[in-house]
Amino acid sequence: MLRNYFKIAWRNLLRNPGYSFINIFGLATGLACFILILLFVQHEWSFDRFNTNADGIFRVIQQRPVSKGQSYWSTTSPALAGALVREFPEIKAATTVEQTFNPLLNVGDKYFKEQGIFADTTFLRLFSFPFLEGDRETALKTPGGIVLTASMARRIFGEEDPMGKTILYQGNQPHTVTGIMADVPAASHLQFQYILPITADPHYVDCSVKEPWMNNGVYTYALLDNPASAPQLEQRLHAYIDENLSRWRPEDRLRFLLQPLNDIHLRSQHLDTLDFEKSGSDKYVYLFLVIGFVILLLACVNYTNLAVARSARRAQEIGMRKVAGAMRGQLMAQFLGESLIMTTLALVLALGLVHLLLPFFSQLMDRSLRMDYFGNPFLLPGLLLLVMLVSLLSGSYPAFLMTALRPAQVLKGKKSVRAGSFSLQRVLIVGQYAVSIILVAGSFIIYRQMQLVQRQNLGYNREHVLAIRVNDEALSSHYSTLRKELLNHPGILAMSYSQYLPTDFHTNQSMTNWPGSNGERLSTRTTTIDYDFPDVYGLSIVAGRGFSRDFGADTLGAPLAVINETAAKAVGWTPEEAIGKPFDYSDGHGRRTVIGVVRDFHFNSIHHISGPLVLTLDPTPSGYISARIRPEDLQGTLALFGQAVKRYTRYPFEYQFLDDKFDQLYKKDTRLGKMFGGFTILAILIASLGLFGLAAYTTEQRRKEIGVRKVLGATVVNIVGLLSKDYIKLVLFGFIIAMPVAWYIMDRWLEDFVYRIQIQWWMLALAGLLALIIALLTVSYQSVRAALMNPVKSLKTE
DSSP states (O other), X not given: OHHHHHHHHHHHHHHOHHHHHHHHHHHHHHHHHHHHHHHHHHHHHTTTXXXXXXXXXXXXXXXXXXTTEEEEESOBOTTHHHHHHHHOTTEEEEEEEEEEOSOEEEETTEEEEOOEEEEOTTHHHHSOXXXXXXXXXXXXXXXXXXEEEHHHHHHHHTTSOOTTOEEEETTTXXXXXXXXXXXXXXXXXOOOSEEEEGGGOHHHHHHHHSOTTSOXXXXXXXXXXXXXXXXXXXXXXHHHHHHHSTTTOTTTOOEEEEEEGGGTTTSOTTBOSOOSSOOOOHHHXXXXXXXHHHHHHHHHHHHHHHHHHTHHHHHHHHHHHHHTTOOHHHHHHHHHHHHHHHHHXXXXXXXXXXXXXXXXXXXXXXXXXXXXXXTOTTHHHHHHHHHHHHHHHHHHHHHHHHTTOOHXXXXXXXXXXXXXXXXXXXXXXXXHHHHHHHHHHHHHHHHHHHHHHHHOOXXXXXXXXXXEEOOSHHHHHTHHHHHHHHHTSTTEEEEEEESSOTTOOOEEEXXXXXXXXXXXXXXXXXXXXXXXXXXXXXXXXXXXXXXXXXXXXXXXXXXXXXXXXXXXXXXXXXXXXXXXXXXXXXXXXXXXXXXXXEXXXXXXXXXXXXXXXXXXXXXXXXXXXXXXEOSTTHHHHHHHHHHHHHTTOSSOOXXXXXXXXXXXXXXXXXXXXXXXXXXXXXXXXXXXXXXXXHHHHHHHHTHHHHHHHXXXXXXXXXXXXXXXXXXXXXXXXXXHHHHHHHHHHHHHHHTTXXXXXXXXXXXXXXXXXHHHHHHHHHHHHHHXXXXXXXXXXXXXXX
């Protein structure tokens, strides 16, 4: 029996190649889209779950009150890990981790710039990074050790055994290789190529001895005996802080919170400090997952509509089979079997499309995604389950509807397949076009918003600004010579240095004790700059002055500050009143005096209000060197710049333009726009196929009516208009449904931007008009074909 069902299904596919191709291609498109999105979602959800203790590990983050709400930091004090283990028995272990910022490693004359970390001896017990050589218990016990990843060891030593070999850190600190570990998985929020003992970091050692609770530059992770006790532990941590840390930081009123390890990647957007990797977003993951399901559902709806469209041609077949004794269950099995065969063929084509599109999709999503059929335990069972579900979802309605036909009525000539006055096919088409219009509107609104972002006046000039990182003291100490040399070149207009670039001022400090403050604290962002920073970035001083080499107080290192208009307003000063006012600053440098007020400019993403800012003078270059260059002969200028820099540092010459760094702030939004655009094309394509199926169904049902009308004198235009008006109604109904949904979804998305476009009625109307045009083009083939049909062929059986 099953063999017979298979033969019949296969013959039906071959008998109707056009129908079969449209159905298989539509399903394959939906399946390919859904599989790609599932690969991305699984990758995002899998972050850090390879750790054996993943459910019990928590990162300790800080919560601090600020002028408007709370500020959250992922970094903590060096003393915290030890205090957690001593004071809280429910914490089995705690570890301290610190990033190494652009250090240089070398073996002989071979230099390597890689991201590494400092960690204590507990780190390798807490996290499940596989060890290949050495003893994970002792590898980090001595300050002179270093643990390499396998790929880093190969880059440095080739095929030689790296164990016991010496590597120089920053050119003067020898470290002996004490262990080799497997490469860090891509799905880890901790990304590094080597581990150094944290006791090898002089800054950490100094902070641990001097005021260990006053510095915040390390990450603290704790392993709980019972993860469910995390909320109670947080309350005990609050009590511990109030009781024991008031003498260290009475002004901060900080709180420690426990962030589950599995939440770090997707739920860290609220943190104000830098993380190891660019975090994802659970909001976008769920959005993509919903869109994937919608696209797959549209493909299934398309199959259903095309199957029902052919029902008139297969009605007599069903009638004859019932007369011959076929049971309804057997007929349903046949139709579901056809659906299964169709879905299986579509899956084969979909997998081909996935392999073809996966490199592009991985680049778009900025993730390393791959189809690992045997390494991924969920992939093959998931594909099998997907085939079964799609087969049932797309084939159930035609199977139930068509097998419900009464053979007596069918054999008498009744071939219409309807469920009362309710036409599910039309409802499905309305739903398809509603989704399509929502996606079209979303794509257009995202595009308009990103245009606004690019054209927004940020208060500083980011065009043609080149930035390089100051990685070592050699470059820092020769900055003055480098600056004089490069400014002699006509392609370089101005140069400066600063702790951070305007795209990422992320250090928080607090202003206190200004005249009339009454104990208030103002949380501010801060960065150190040099004299030329305003010239390079085109900043405007609205009151007072900026830092200048012409003032002895500046060159002698007086405690001075330049604040922005927002900071002045927040403490109750006009820009002119702010000049000469003193305040205390929580950077350990005591009182400062305001010498100037700079016009507000955006020093981070325009998703957020920039807020108060304090600029201070740094006599020693650090962070970044910025240069404004002419766009003419760009390659020549870059070559000159690189040659000059290489004379003062062993680091490779790596540069970035501020425009590119600015674009990275909106990478997720740009990615969302591209994804919406791709999904829009897919949704319209699938919806058009569904509409094509409904048009074929309607034409088949009204074939004799059209013949009669032509005999009575109806023109081609009359008949095309008659058939098209129904589809116009469907698109209009879809538009009515889509308008409020699209407006609500995109308005919620725009809430994340301080500066945003206003959703206008014409944006939604344009989406509806585009959907209408595509629908009319889709049905025009069937309408014209029906209008040109010879009426003799449709009436000769009557």
